Amino acid sequence: MILQDTYEIKKADIIPVEVSVPGSKSITNRALLIAALANGKSVLKGVLFSDDSRHFLQALQDLGFVVEIDEPHAVVSIEGKGGRVPKTKASVDVGSAGTAARFLTAYLGLCEGEYHMNSSEQMKKRPMEELLQALQDLGAEVTYKEASGHFPFVIGNSGVNRHEVTIDVEKSSQFLSALLISSVLFQKEFRIHVKGHHGMAYVEMTVAMMKQFGVEVQRPASDTFVIAEHTAYQAREYQIEPDVSAASYFYAMCPVVGVPAKVCHVHWESLQGDTSFLHVLEQMGCRTEEEPDGIRMYPPTEGFLGGVFDFSAFSDQALTLAAIACFASETVEITGIGHIRYQECDRFAAILTNLKAMGIACEQLDENRIVIHPGKPHGCKIKTFEDHRVAMAFAIPGLVTDGIVIENPSCCRKTFENYFEILDTLCK
Ligand SMILES: O=C(O)C1=C[C@@H](OP(=O)(O)O)[C@@H](O)[C@H](O)C1
Numbered sequence: 001m002i003l004q005d006t007y008e009i010k011k012a013d014i015i016p017v018e019v020s021v022p023g024s025k026s027i028t029n030r031a032l033l034i035a036a037l038a039n040g041k042s043v044l045k046g047v048l049f050s051d052d053s054r055h056f057l058q059a060l061q062d063l064g065f066v067v068e069i070d071e072p073h074a075v076v077s078i079e080g081k082g083g084r085v086p087k088t089k090a091s092v093d094v095g096s097a098g099t100a101a102r103f104l105t106a107y108l109g110l111c112e113g114e115y116h117m118n119s120s121e122q123m124k125k126r127p128m129e130e131l132l133q134a135l136q137d138l139g140a141e142v143t144y145k146e147a148s149g150h151f152p153f154v155i156g157n158s159g160v161n162r163h164e165v166t167i168d169v170e171k172s173s174q175f176l177s178a179l180l181i182s183s184v185l186f187q188k189e190f191r192i193h194v195k196g197h198h199g200m201a202y203v204e205m206t207v208a209m210m211k212q213f214g215v216e217v218q219r220p221a222s223d224t225f226v227i228a229e230h231t232a233y234q235a236r237e238y239q240i241e242p243d244v245s246a247a248s249y250f251y252a253m254c255p256v257v258g259v260p261a262k263v264c265h266v267h268w269e270s271l272q273g274d275t276s277f278l279h280v281l282e283q284m285g286c287r288t289e290e291e292p293d294g295i296r297m298y299p300p301t302e303g304f305l306g307g308v309f310d311f312s313a314f315s316d317q318a319l320t321l322a323a324i325a326c327f328a329s330e331t332v333e334i335t336g337i338g339h340i341r342y343q344e345c346d347r348f349a350a351i352l353t354n355l356k357a358m359g360i361a362c363e364q365l366d367e368n369r370i371v372i373h374p375g376k377p378h379g380c381k382i383k384t385f386e387d388h389r390v391a392m393a394f395a396i397p398g399l400v401t402d403g404i405v406i407e408n409p410s411c412c413r414k415t416f417e418n419y420f421e422i423l424d425t426l427c428k
């Protein structure tokens with residue numbers, strides 16, 4: 001991992017990009033919890049090792065689960081306990097991982113015991129209240145140690161008293177995914193009502209993975225999720241897909257540098273909604289070909305086009321498109337991204353700050369929309385606000401622009417520890 005305080009991006013070598021990326025963060029952290037909730041031993045392959053998944057793994061061990069880790073082969077085996085937490089009193093540190101924060105809180109908030117939930121300073125600022133309220137409605141007791149509605153807190157449940165709950169997903173779909181994953185803990189049929197608007201791609205991933213481990217979710221209405229009584233996850237061997245969010249940075253290089261880009265083992269048939277970002281690049285003029293071992297993207301032949309793009313279902317890539325949008329020949333409008341203010345940083349503000357620092361004209365149109373005008377960026381220091389995606393996305397214009405310097409590049413350890421080392425191999 002690049003550990004220096006700042007990192008100046010080198011110009012790209014004009015050669016085709018072909019890289020491999022680590023396993024999906026979202027699939028890894030779902031699979032870890034589902035395996036712990038299953039009965040018996042699951043073997044997970046293609047596991048991501050990064051800050052987010054390391055915190056998840058450590059948390060499971062701190063809760064008393066037996067976990068065997070083979071990092072060189074990206075394999076993790078877990079002895080699932082059928083929903084039981086081995087320890088009834090434990091401390092857990094979720095770091096900055098939204099998935100660990102939400103998924104483990106829902107699990108422990110439905111279990112009898114006393115669980116001390118800690119996090120990074122960054123995670124203390126992120127939304128938790130909607131999930132904690134739903135868990136309290138289901139009988140959880142929560143004691144806040146600092147600010148109400150935020151990490152750190154103590155949680156446990158001395159008796160789930162209801163089998164129906166409403167969850168507000170406006171700020172994060174992870175609240176709903178968290179309740180769904182742990183819904184197997186209910187002895188009776190469990191019904192979740194959803195309020196608020198949010199892209200549902202990650203919820204679809206949750207439902208699909210629950211099915212892969214043997215649990216069906218019924219959806220009698222678009223805002224209702226039902227899990228039948230006496231459902232249980234089956235332990236299994238499970239292959240995790242490469243991280244399409246991580247792959248997107250390399251595909252974004254294709255129209256900017258003007259070279260083909262392939263990320264190994266990324267396919268259209270995927271659990272990850274971020275594949276939609278590749279379709280956005282296609283709409284902007286790129287062309288893709290699916291090969292047996294991954295998707296290859298070719299740069300536009302008739303100009304890199306602008307347009308209006310709804311990113312509500314794959315909003316982690318809003319930063320990626322924002323960082324490369326100035327290279328398009330027309331304006332680019334990104335919509336459906338109001339909730340990205342509540343992520344690792346206020347991503348809306350991070351986009352505007354860094355584009356302006358590069359000399360690119362951009363405006364916030366309303367609380368959900370941003371517009372970026374064509375322009376030639378100049379060198380500047382990119383403020384990363386301890387957000388891995390700001391660092392990774394804003395490195396891309398540096399491949400064709402002198403003097404783009406990324407502040408605190410090691411923040412990419414959250415999901416992609418060796419991003420800058422891989423980027424280096426593509427530079428002169
Ligand atoms: O469920 C998940 O794995 C994720 C859901 C999304 O968060 P929100 O639901 O908070 O938008 C996404 O931004 C995050 O990187 C991963």
Ligand SMILES: C=C(OP(=O)(O)O)C(=O)O
Binds near residue numbers: 097
């Ligand atoms: C928002 C993100 O992460 P999380 O919510 O899982 O911390 C992300 O990886 O872009």
